[in-house]
Amino acid sequence: MTRTVVRRLWRHxxxxxxxxxxxxxxxxGALLAEDDRITWVGTDADLPAGLEVDNEHDLGGALLxxxxxxxxxxxxxxxxxxxxxDLRLQGASYEQIARAxxxxxxxxxxxxxxxxxxxxxxxxxxxxxxxxxxxTTLEVKSGYGLSLAHEARCLRVARRLxxxxxxxxxxxxxxxxxxxxxxxxxxxxYIDAVVxxxxxxxxxxxADAVDAFCDTxxxxxxQTRRVFDAARALGLPxxxxxxxxxxxxxxxxxxxxxxxxxxxxxxxxxDGIAAMKAAxxxxxxLPGAFYHLRETRLPPVAALxxxxxxxxxxxxxxxxxxxxxSLPLMMNMACTLFRLTPLEAWLGVTxxxxxxxxxxxxxxxxxxxxxxxxxWSLDHPRELAARFGHDPCSxxxxxxxxxxx
Ligand code: NIG
Ligand code: FE
Numbered sequence: 366m367t368r369t370v371v372r373r374l375w376r377h378x379x380x381x382x383x384x385x386x387x388x389x390x391x392x393x394g395a396l397l398a399e400d401d402r403i404t405w406v407g408t409d410a411d412l413p414a415g416l417e418v419d420n421e422h423d424l425g426g427a428l429l430x431x432x433x434x435x436x437x438x439x440x441x442x443x444x445x446x447x448x449x450x451d452l453r454l455q456g457a458s459y460e461q462i463a464r465a466x467x468x469x470x471x472x473x474x475x476x477x478x479x480x481x482x483x484x485x486x487x488x489x490x491x492x493x494x495x496x497x498x499x500x501t502t503l504e505v506k507s508g509y510g511l512s513l514a515h516e517a518r519c520l521r522v523a524r525r526l527x528x529x530x531x532x533x534x535x536x537x538x539x540x541x542x543x544x545x546x547x548x549x550x551x552x553x554x555y556i557d558a559v560v561x562x563x564x565x566x567x568x569x570x571x572a573d574a575v576d577a578f579c580d581t582x583x584x585x586x587x588q589t590r591r592v593f594d595a596a597r598a599l600g601l602p603x604x605x606x607x608x609x610x611x612x613x614x615x616x617x618x619x620x621x622x623x624x625x626x627x628x629x630x631x632x633x634x635x636d637g638i639a640a641m642k643a644a645x646x647x648x649x650x651l652p653g654a655f656y657h658l659r660e661t662r663l664p665p666v667a668a669l670x671x672x673x674x675x676x677x678x679x680x681x682x683x684x685x686x687x688x689x690x691s692l693p694l695m696m697n698m699a700c701t702l703f704r705l706t707p708l709e710a711w712l713g714v715t716x717x718x719x720x721x722x723x724x725x726x727x728x729x730x731x732x733x734x735x736x737x738x739x740x741w742s743l744d745h746p747r748e749l750a751a752r753f754g755h756d757p758c759s760x761x762x763x764x765x766x767x768x769x770x
Pocket of ligand 1: 439468469472578606609654681683684685686687
């Protein structure tokens with residue numbers, strides 16, 4: 366039996382292929398996709414003669430790029446934390462609010478009390494909002510359930526987001542996000558519990574990776590190591606919230622497990638950078654959290670660049686430290702606050718973000734890669750990083766299927 370291949374052609378586009386880790390600009394370009402794969406990229410004038418296609422889209426000179434990859438989000442939760450914003454403006458710190466029982470614990474209480482439908486509908490609206498800003502691949506963490514039943518429930522909700530939106534959704538188990546109240550004063554017992562839950566989450570196919578929060582208000586390096594040992598025993602890749610509020614050596618620890626990424630990194634040391642470089646661990650910068658918490662300690666971008674560590678950028682969308690729903694805004698912040706170049710910001714939300722999810726086949730416009738695309742009302746891709754507070758994404762294409770906001 367022969368299978369019918371659907372051929373879609375986009376013509377008269379200004380392409381930014383990002384091939385060769387440069388802009389890869391092609392004036393009056395064309396791109397052919399067969400089913401969910403890109404099969405041809407070049408100038409419109411060089412299109413093969415006699416090409417037969419099922420759909421043809423004239424982009425009229427619009428910019429066409431790889432779809433964006435948001436590789437660090439906490440999208441599944443209930444409740445509101447904007448009162449904490451007010452408290453922080455009056456002088457309370459993120460850490461003080463967390464130690465007083467607010468912060469992540471507040472969201473855990475609201476999330477546990479919410480129905481599956483409420484959790485799904487909230488996360489769905491956020492996923493659609495991110496898609497409207499050009500995102501085609503999304504990572505979603507658990508971490509507001511903090512019991513086996515509630516972590517599994519949040520991950521099941523996350524698994525439903527892909528079919529509902531057309532986005533590729535990668536899920537990450539983050540039960541070691543905070544200590545739930547029923548384990549007060551017993552963090553090691555909680556880690557025992559987390560270690561015992563991972564096989565069940567894995568057996569149900571709920572997690573593509575395992576994450577933890579290694580910090581003064583999270584878990585110690587020794588506790589993190591136990592979570593990572595359990596992940597490794599299951600063959601699951603790891604990543605880590607590391608060096609956000611203090612230097613715990615978390616990035617080096619994560620790198621010693623071959624972590625996909627170490628995330629936040631404001632307090633990253635030279636040893637951490639060297640370990641990440643040796644392990645191929647991506648540096649995931651989260652300028653939304655830095656901005657919203659009004660942090661002042663900058664991640665060591667120049668040293669990461671000098672060492673050749675791949676740098677990615679994500680929203681870290683969550684209700685507390687980064688209630689952001691625009692990846693292009695994070696690109697702008699990564700440039701203005703962290704001094705990434707616009708090209709570095711682009712590579713950070715495409716190729717390097719895909720690498721941080723272990724996805725080799727996306728992030729560039731190149732034959733053989735997945736046809737995840739974004740079209741923009743822009744002349745040059747750097748405009749996306751330079752401007753903010755606007756919404757120039759006119760369409761995304763998800764595995765070859767067009768979707769207009
Ligand atoms: O990535 N730092 C830990 N986790 C989240 C914040 C979660 C929250 O405040 O609800 C982060 O910033
Ligand atoms: Fe986070």
